[in-house]
Amino acid sequence: SLFTPTVSLLTEVGLLVVWAFGIWLVSRQEITVGVLTAFIAYIGRFYGRLDSMSRIVSVTQKAAAGAKRIFDILDHVSNVPEPAQPVKIGALAGRIEMRGLGFRYGNRSVIRGLDLQIQPGEMIGLVGHSGSGKSTLVNLLCRFYDVSDGAILVDGTDIRRFAVADYRRNIGLVLQEPFLFFGTIAENIAYGKSGATRADIVAAARAAHAHEFILRLPQGYDSLVGERGQGLSGGERQRISIARALLIDPRILILDEATSSVDTETEKEIQHALDNLVQGRTTIAIAHRLSTLRKADRLVVMDRGQVVEVGPHDELMARQGAYWRLYQAQARQVDSDGADSDIEAGHIAVATAQLAHVAQHAAQQAGNP
Helix, strand or coil, rough: CHHHHHHHHHHHHHHHHHHHHHHHHHHHHCCCHHHHHHHHHHHHHHHHHHHHHHHHHHHHHHHHHHHHHHHHCCCCCCCCCCCCECCCCCCCCCCCCEEEEEECCEEEEEEEEEEEEEEECCCCEEEECCCCCCHHHHHHHHHHHHHHCCEEEEEEEEEHHHCCHHHHCCCCECCCCCCCCEEEHHHHCCCCCCCHHHHHHHHHHHHCCCCHHCCCCCCHCCCEHHHHHHHCHHHHHHHHHHHHHHHHHCHHHHHHECCCCCCHHHHHHHHHHHHHCCCCCCEEEECCCCHHHHHCCCCEEEEEEEEEEECHHHHHHHHCCCCHHHHHHHHHHHHHHHHHHHHHHHHHHHHHHHHHHHHHHHHHHHHHH
8 A cells, every 4th residue: 555655746846856956067068958958758657557557556455455355255154064964954834843942152151041942834933122122133044054952954954954045045135234235236136035036026026116116217127226225215226126036036035124214205115025025934124113023913022132022012001011111211202303393493483583583673663764
């Protein structure tokens, strides 16, 4: 990183020395002004080539650093081992069972003694404070990590007995920040399902309530989007992600804060798309706003890596336990934000009235000198 600035500094210092020494020689009449001018022109061309070489070296260094990162990824050995004799995955029903589940980051226990059963087609809402283990549980289910204790069974088979790629093809992920790459809308939707036809892509986009806004784009489904979906709004990116999940038709679906980063109107549109997505699929949803999980068949309340409550919304509210406290705390926060907005609006109204009164008084003074 210091090579190019160093070359530039030496170039400027060299030119300064040539000018100073040349002027001194001219003053002593040892060379003419024409010789000095010619020499400066030649040395300028020399330094121009040197500057080009410095830029080539800089670009080469950046390319080498990028290549190293690429090869680090290609050479990375997964911490999730493949089974010696993988079990072939057929048509999954989507029944999930977690038995005595435990997981540790180093010496810190994150999940311990967790038991949970999820029936095929059931929608489960995971709730709890930040750091309660919700995201870790989802990572274990996707087999981004292997459990430290216990086991996760899908349709009665330990997921560690499945080939990792085959198992993950049966899982759909809709995240808070959807991953979109540089390419066309159609390519982004078809990512994860090779051989998808244009009719398949359009059908998935319609179900995700994305077809209308895609047609409004200059090239429709062939419109290019930037890295991470640059050029699309948050709601549009999310609906592309939902269309992608619909296209691969997973038996297990994971929604991780899928509507947390959008406005209320966009959230309604995304929720309609999610309603189509969850039908007939085993769904695990994580959401910050508890009100978005009221359609879940059961809510699983986690605290410090353990399940403390399980049940429907109304039943958990009637118990007045951990879920009730979470719900009340969130309701108070919403009320407080609303009150602050009302107070701010009141202050603005008072200030506006005062300004109007001052303007009226000034007008009267101007009319009565």
